[in-house]
Amino acid sequence: MQLKAAALIFGLLAIAGAQADVSADQVADVVWKYFTQLSGNAKETVDQLQQSEIGQQLHILFQDNLQTVSTYAGDLQKQLIPFATDLQARLTEDSRKLKEQIRRELEQLQIQLSPFADEVHQQISRNVQELQAKLSPYAEELGKQVEKNSADLRQQLALFRQQLQAKLDENIGNLRTSIAPYADELQQQISQKVDDTKRQLAPYADEIKAKVDESVEELRRSLSPYTQEVQEQLTRQLEGLSFQMKKRAEEMQSQLLEQTEELRLKLSPYAQELREKLEDGGADLRESLTLYVTGLDGKVGQQMEDFRQTVTLYGQNLNRLLVQNMEEMRQKLEPHTGNVEDHLVFLEKDVRDRLNSFFDSMKQLGN
Known part of the structure; x- marks a missing residue:
């Protein structure tokens, strides 16, 4: 599933990187929705996702546009696949770690604020x-x-x-x-x-x-x-x-x-x-x-x-x-x-920040 997710996201990111009318925020919307649906580990959830509108949408984008994205698609692929694969792993691991970190930080804040x-x-x-x-x-x-x-x-x-x-x-x-x-x-x-x-x-x-x-x-x-x-x-x-x-x-x-x-x-x-x-x-x-x-x-x-x-x-x-x-x-x-369940807000913010940073670096390489 990691490789499939990486391939699908690579296709979308490559298209977005080559087209000025697709923004990092638009890609972030799709990526975030994709991974939040993947957060359930049940096999039936994954099977449903593969047949879902968003899964099909990503797959079609990847299949239909990969050959026409731009002349620097090869270089872009070398950058994107590690990024997408890392994103898949990081979202799963970071969610657990971030939840615990937010819990500790809230406790510290509450202790500090309790006298006031x-x-x-x-x-x-x-x-x-x-x-x-x-x-x-x-x-x-x-x-x-x-x-x-x-x-x-x-x-x-x-x-x-x-x-x-x-x-x-x-x-x-x-x-x-x-x-x-x-x-x-x-x-x-x-x-x-x-x-x-x-x-x-x-x-x-x-x-x-x-x-x-x-x-x-x-x-x-x-x-x-x-x-x-x-x-x-x-x-x-x-x-x-x-x-x-x-x-x-x-x-x-x-x-x-x-x-x-x-x-x-x-x-x-x-x-x-x-x-x-x-x-x-x-x-x-x-x-x-x-x-x-x-x-x-x-x-x-x-x-x-x-x-x-x-x-x-x-x-x-x-x-x-x-x-x-x-x-x-x-x-x-x-x-x-x-x-602390709202730690996903911080995780989504991190994903969007990373995607924006990634897009900025890709634009610099393309110039």
Whole structure:
């Protein structure tokens, strides 16, 4: 299984190393998912994994692209196979060692902080409140931005409907010829507004991550006076907290982009519906088009409202999860508490750091 995993990951890494549009983070997502599924040693789990979507995905990437990755694929292979094989072994061994190390470090932190338990509790509670205050405007702004885009699109559609209705009222002979350009115009308006929405939502995760950095740094400063002898342990815990919170922001960003593309798919059929009505023709074409125009605003408006509610809910859920992460940090630092099972956060961070470092070194070799 180690050799198979190494070969599959080699294929993905080689492709990623040769293509600028594949990032180390994307590879890390696949690698981490692959190895977390492999963490179960039961034979049936391994058998299922080999037939799973991710296993097939890696295998296809490896088989189909190995010959075309680049002229330096041979040199890359010499670097990648030891790296991938080492990664397989390290993930298995490091997980066990890291769990014990985190347990010891938490115990040291808790002992150091126990004389100041009330002060520490108050400091972290204050940080939680400040984080909530920082995040609240972003969730509200997210909904407002989508609402503004919805209003803009409805305004455009109202003008579109008026123009289309005017053509129908002209009672000209060839409706199909005169109306046909409006289907393309409707498709263009929908695509443009969805693209605008996507572009405006794109910076959201970076803004949230900046607020996470601020909050974690403020927490570090507030706890430093109580942790003079265990600064390294505190730093590690806060790095894990930051990594976990930023990952949640990135996951939410991906969900937003997916929802935006789904919105495009839901709105695009309205333009196609207009084309189909024109193609069908028939004696009742004018009546059919009039009914279509009359109901267009409501249909699109409902889709946009559903999208706004979904995006707003995503923002609210993210805020709740980030605050929950901060609350969990407070609980971990209290005496005789702390869940060392979350050591996987630190292991994943290490994997991503190593992959980023590896990619950087590969880029230097390729230049």
